[in-house]
Amino acid sequence: MLFSNITVLDEKLEVRENRYVGVRGDRIAYVGGAPPKDDFGEARDGRGKLLMPGFYNAHAHSPMTLARGYAENLSLRDWLNARIFPFEDELDGEAAYWGSLLAMAESLRFGVVSTSDMYFFAGDMVRAVIESGAKANIARAVVAFSDDEDIAHNKGFQEAKALFEEYDGAAGGRIKIEMALHAEYSSTGRIARQLAEYAKKSGAGVQIHLSETAAEHEECKGRRGGLTPAEYLNEAGFFDVRATAAHCVWLSAGDMDILAEKNVTAASCPVSNMKLASGVCDVPALLRKGINVAIGTDGAASNNSLNFFEEMKFFALANKVRYGDPTLVTPAETVAAATFAGAKAQGRTDSGSISVGNKADLIVIDLCAPNMRPAHNLVNNIVYSASGGDVLLTMADGRILFENGEYTTIDIEKTIFNVERSVNRILGKLPPRPSDAKAER
Amino acid sequence: MLFSNITVLDEKLEVRENRYVGVRGDRIAYVGGAPPKDDFGEARDGRGKLLMPGFYNAHAHSPMTLARGYAENLSLRDWLNARIFPFEDELDGEAAYWGSLLAMAESLRFGVVSTSDMYFFAGDMVRAVIESGAKANIARAVVAFSDDEDIAHNKGFQEAKALFEEYDGAAGGRIKIEMALHAEYSSTGRIARQLAEYAKKSGAGVQIHLSETAAEHEECKGRRGGLTPAEYLNEAGFFDVRATAAHCVWLSAGDMDILAEKNVTAASCPVSNMKLASGVCDVPALLRKGINVAIGTDGAASNNSLNFFEEMKFFALANKVRYGDPTLVTPAETVAAATFAGAKAQGRTDSGSISVGNKADLIVIDLCAPNMRPAHNLVNNIVYSASGGDVLLTMADGRILFENGEYTTIDIEKTIFNVERSVNRILGKLPPRPSDAKAER
Incomplete structure (x- = not known):
């Protein structure tokens, strides 16, 4: 052509x-x-x-298109506990598949060619991405709440490992399988170390949510002997492989030094961070340290779109107003973050320009x-x-x-039909909310 | 239909x-x-x-589409003095006409039906809006720098008055002509009072830039015996008629009380304010005071688009992250600001729903x-x-x-052709800048 x-x-x-x-x-x-x-x-x-x-979306949860606009104008706690967690509890693989296919359709419409994607039902996500013709670095998120748990018995890891063995490099390299620790607060030191070891041994990249909220960052220090999430994960060896850390809103200067030294990509998600009132990722400081800064949309339930042009504009503007300096985060830096920095984060070094x-x-x-x-x-x-x-x-x-x-690859009418059917199936299992039919004010 | x-x-x-x-x-x-x-x-x-x-854009400078992307990554002072002012000095009526027509095309594409518009060459703007079929409240901005100057000899006012007499209510009411004082810092108390008197007498609405930057707000107090811009303008009678105050980033609580008492519309321009690092308009506080809050794009030279969907999203998100509270500025409040609050600001009370x-x-x-x-x-x-x-x-x-x-009304190819021709004519009169051909970093 x-x-x-x-x-x-x-x-x-x-x-x-x-x-x-x-x-x-x-x-x-x-x-x-x-x-x-x-x-x-x-x-x-x-x-x-x-x-x-094309754009490389460095942090997303594709099946969350299913909950687009479902939970709004709520505190982060209510957003998760009253809405998102119960909704996710009723998810099934078929719903995740159609939600992921919808996400691919939306991503392609807005110029995204490849997505770093962390969620459950990762096998269904892989199937959707392969069919769509797009690319993705897919990770089955691992969580663990008891120090007694060994990774050999962790359900998330078992799925992640099976997925890696079956699909890493599939579809001519369009699919990469990565290891994801959901976050510091939702896992144990033992699992973090074991997952890092597996990643090193297998050559998988890793993904994690890092210092998204102030509470998460501060509470970690209490839990982990004064260590920040980045320090704690670094000690666990989590950054010894190609790693993408999503959000990075509350990093200390020392945390940034760790990211720089270990070549960790910071995936900034400006819309989601503003919408959930988590804060603003300090992109100028990250860039000054020479850190690879990429852009992520996060899931459609906290964005609520996968529109990468919008995301770039928020990325460029958020720090100008924060620091009162209109010269910060230039258009060239923004396009670089959206293209080759994202490709680099995904280990796609022959891509992005x-x-x-x-x-x-x-x-x-x-x-x-x-x-x-x-x-x-x-x-x-x-x-x-x-x-x-x-x-x-x-x-x-x-x-x-x-x-x-x-x-050319997605039957969009069929996809929307099945997304709506999946959503209705999920909502049918949840207690009705009186405000569902109305605008939330 | x-x-x-x-x-x-x-x-x-x-x-x-x-x-x-x-x-x-x-x-x-x-x-x-x-x-x-x-x-x-x-x-x-x-x-x-x-x-x-449709949407009612409560603050814009339509001909500034001509300078879209011309002046970037600069401090506000350099943006104005090194780029925008010299560019505007070379503008002519034909350029303003084509720039306005391009703005109308862009506005219609993004759902804007009516625009509150302040600029020079207002007669050319009127012509473009009438031809496009859209609506506008157009104001010729008045500036004055000497206390000796009487409004009878002010060029801007003479044009504004002639425009009002010829065009107010034209095209079946699609066109309204308003009086605009450019800002407190670019005018005198005498002109402010005289313009307010004319507006009262003639029944014209008024527009002004109000407390856009911290410097403007603070310096006013030094110039005007301790009064804030809102206090000073209120004393001049400027808010005794239907008034739209653009930006409103640095208003005091007392200023907000004045706006509430005088039914002044606050036109928040979140993208422009973030991009020029001016600050964030306190929309939640304005809404709590019962003030009519509408949304404006400002000119395309400081936005750099007239995309009202994007503007709504910035409007809704900017204060969530500022106050760390995701419940602030709901979607319903945002749609209200974009539609009937904007229509009300424009005196179009039979519109917006x-x-x-x-x-x-x-x-x-x-x-x-x-x-x-x-x-x-x-x-x-x-x-x-x-x-x-x-x-x-x-x-x-x-x-x-x-x-x-x-x-159906705009020949977009012809418009773009003439916009480019106008821009080239203007640039041809300006000293070349070595970076013009390159991405600014």
């Missing part, structure tokens, strides 16, 4: 006009200012369009949308002016998955 | 399914659960769609977009999950202006 006469955001995030980009198999095989000599088959006219790398030999994970943006004109600077427009609706095409591993509002 | 079998957000912001809404002339003439007996002509099938009021007799200012949202499912609560989904790209149809005064990506 060939994109001709298209504007390209190159690997230095510089804008190049009238380029030709050829895709062969799952790779970018040609980038140039003139048509290639080789035949790349079908050509797509790129005039009035921008070709840029437009260069020959890289995976063809590409999106096409409409430059004729009124909100994208004029184009004094396209990188500024991508972060501050683009809307999720401006994505014309999304391609992962050289395959077009979404184009002009249509999916 | 008849919308049939459509889901409707009613005047109490409650969701009603399978409704019929008939439009006759510029008004909503029928709302019911069964098809109307009268003939409303052409019917549009509403299955899988939501009909809700779906009731028989009201102006037919309506938008249709795609409920089959993956990000809009499931629909546990549609009001939550409108604020937190919808994307600007989900708007299928925008109607103002009963006339469809945008439908399925197409404009």
